[in-house]
Amino acid sequence: MDLAELLAIRQKERDRQKSTRIHCCTAAGCLSSGSAAVKAQLEAAVDAEGLGASTEVCSVGCMRFCGRGPLVEVVSREGDREPILYEQVTTADAASIVKALKGGEATAPLGDRNHPFFARQFPIVLENSGKIDPERIEEYIAVGGYQQLYRVLYEYDPAEVVDEITRSGLRGRGGGGYPTGLKWATVAKMPAGQKYVICNADEGDPGAFMDRSVLESDPHRVLEGMAIAGYAIGANHGFIYVRAEYPLAIRHLQKAIQQAKRYSLLGSQIFGSPFDFKIDIRVGAGAFVCGEETALIASVEGRRGNPRPRPPYPAESGLWGCPTLINNVETLANIPAIIREGAEWYAKIGTEKSKGTKVFALTGKVRNTGLIEVPMGTTLRQIVEEMGGGVATAGGVKAVQTGGPSGGCIPASALDTSVDYESLTQLGSIMGSGGMIVMDNETNMVDVARFYMEFCRGESCGKCIPCRAGTVQLYQMLTKILNREASEGDLERLEALCYMVRDTSLCGLGMTAPNPVLSTLRYFRQEYEELLQPATGKR
C-alpha cells in the first residue's frame, strides 16, 4: 500500500456511495431500542420504492442523541438538501421516511440539528461518528482515514510527532489529565528495544459509555491513533484492553483490525516504510480495577488483575517489564485530528490548561440524554441546562455527578463552573473519563454516596486493607445512616475513615473511593445530619 493506492481506495469508495444515504444508528444505544429492525425495514422500503439506484441504507455509529433513539438521518451526498434527522423511529415509520424522499411526509418525529444539544458540540473525537459505517474500512478511508499515519511515517521523525502532541496540550482523557505529550516523551526516551502501546478501553464507571461509543462508531480512528503513538515512541506492538461487556465494540474492533491488516495498514512495513505495528485485542473479564494501569498490565500478561505500587511506572517498566505507553480510547482518538490540523489548531480549543474537547455521556434525570463533545471551558450550566434541557421534575437540578465512583457531586450552585481539569478538582470532583449524571431534587445524596460505595466495595481487588475492608465499613456506616440508626459519632467515624482510605490505599480505586462520600458531605452535609439519631443520653 502506498499513498496513491490509499487515495484510490478513497476515490473508489466515494464513487461507490450513492447520492442519498439513509444513516441508521446501529450502535449499542439505538440497537437496544430496536434500530436493527428499523434498518431492515428501511432497506425493504428502498427496494419497494425502487430507489435502489440512488439510495442506500447504511449502518452508522452513534449519532449522540441516545435518549431519542433509534436515530435515522437522510443525507444527500451532493449537499443539495439539508440532512433530515428523525428521532424515535419505529419500524412502522420506516416506509414513510423512504417515501418522503419522493415528496411524502414521514411519520417519525423530526430531530433538530440546531437544537442546543447539537449546536454547542464541537466534534473532534466524534467527527465521523454517525456518519460512516464502522464496519467498512473504506468509509473511514473515504473521510481521510489513515492519511495521517502515512504523513507521520513520511513527513515526521518520531520526536516531531511527540513534539506535536506535546504542543497540542492534549491531556489524558481517562480522567487523570496527565499531559499526553509528556507521557509519550517519557516512553520514547527509554532505551530502544521492545516497547508496547496499550489502549485502555476498560471503561467501567456507572453511567459512562464514551469509550464504548467511540469503539463502536469509529474503531479505525483508535487504531490509527495507536499506530501513530507506536511510531512516535518506537513500539511495534499494541494491545487494546476492552471489557467483555462491550461485545459490539469488540466485534467492530476485530473487524477493523482484520480489514486494516488486509490493506497492510497494520502489520509489517506499513506504507512501505520500515515501521511495523500490530494490534491485538485483550478482552477483560470485567473488573473495574483493571482500568488501573498496573492491574491492566497484569491482566494482559495473563495474571490476576491486581495493581502494584508505582514507581516503577509503566513508562519505565510495563508490559513484561518493557516500557509501555498506556492511553485511554478518547486520548488516542484525538491523535489523527491533531496531526491533521496541527498542534496550534488544537491548542486554540479549550481553556488555558485544558486544551481541546471532552466527550461526556450525559445521563441521569436530564431531559436530553446522550453523548456530547464540547470544548473544554464550556460551563456545566450550558451542558446541563441548555444542551441537556434541564430536568423534568419540579425544583430543578440538584447536583451533577462527574467522574463516577472516583468523582464527586457538584451542587447546582456551582453550575457556572467551567469544565476543565482544575475547576472540577477544586470542587472536590474530577473530570474522570466522562460520565456525567444529572440529579434532581428528589435525589437522596446519602443514597447516591452509598450507591458508589457499594460499587467500589464490590470492585475492590482486595489486595490492600484500606480498600478491601474500609469500603465495606464505609458502606455499612452509610446504610446505618440511611436507616436512621446512626449517631453523630458515626458520622465522625465515617469522615475519618474516608480520609484514611483515601490516603492509605494502594491504587486509584481505593484512593478515590471515598470521593462521592466526601463531596456529598461537603455540599449536602445537612442531608446526612437530618438522618442522624439525636444522642439520647442513656448510657
Place this chain on the structure above:
Amino acid sequence: MSVRTLRINGIDVAVESGTSILAAAKQAGITIPTLCHLDGVSDVGACRLCLVEIQGSNKLLPACVTEVAEGMDIQTETPKLQEYRRMTVELLFSEGNHVCAVCVANGNCELQDMAIAVGMDHTRFPYRFPDRDLDVSHPQFGIDHNRCIFCTRCMRVCDEIEGAHVWDVAQRGAAVRMITGLNQPWGEVEACTSCGKCVEACPTGAIFRQGSTVAEMQRDRSTLEFLVTAREKKEWTR
C-alpha cells in the same frame, strides 16, 4: 557502590543506593511496622502499615517498596501515621475472626503484637463475623480462613522459595480468600511438598501445624482407668 544519605526521624542515615526505606530505617535502628513484608521474599506493599511521610510529597509512601533517594527527609511516626496505622489494625481485626484466647498463635502472633504496638485495645468498627471455613484436609497442616489477613506471605514463600506455588488468591474485595491448588482441599494438592514454609511465614494463627491447636487437645481418660486397675489388681497389661 554508591551511597545515598537521607534523614529518618531526624537521624542521618547513609545506605547503599537501591535500599528500601524499610531496610534503611532498620539500619538506623528504627522499626517501621509491617505485616506483609517478609525478609527473603518480594514485597507487595499490601498491608499499608509501613506508610511513611516524605517531606515534599503529599502522598504517603510504603517504606517496603520505596527506594531511598538522596536527601530524603522521612518521618515514620507522625500523629497522622499513628492514627492511620491504628485504624488499619482495627480494620484487620473487624474483618476476620481474631479471637486471641482461642487461637493457636496466641502470644506468638504478629497481628496481636501489632495491635499492642499501635495501642489498639478495641476496634471502633463493628466485627463482621464472616462465614469462612477451615481446611484441615492436609495431614500435617491446616488453614483457618477466619484468621487470614491476606498478607500473601504464604503465597510468596511457596512460589519464590519452595517453587511450588500451591497458594494463590481467589475472588475479590471482601470475598477474597487464599486458595490451595486450583481451589482444591489442601490435602489433595499434589504440588504441595509439605515443606511447612507457609506455616513459618504466616503472621497469625491462620496456617498452623495440626496437633497444636486449642481444640485438638486430646485426653485419654482410659489411661487413668488403666492405672487404677493396674495398681489395684496388679494387672500391668492392657
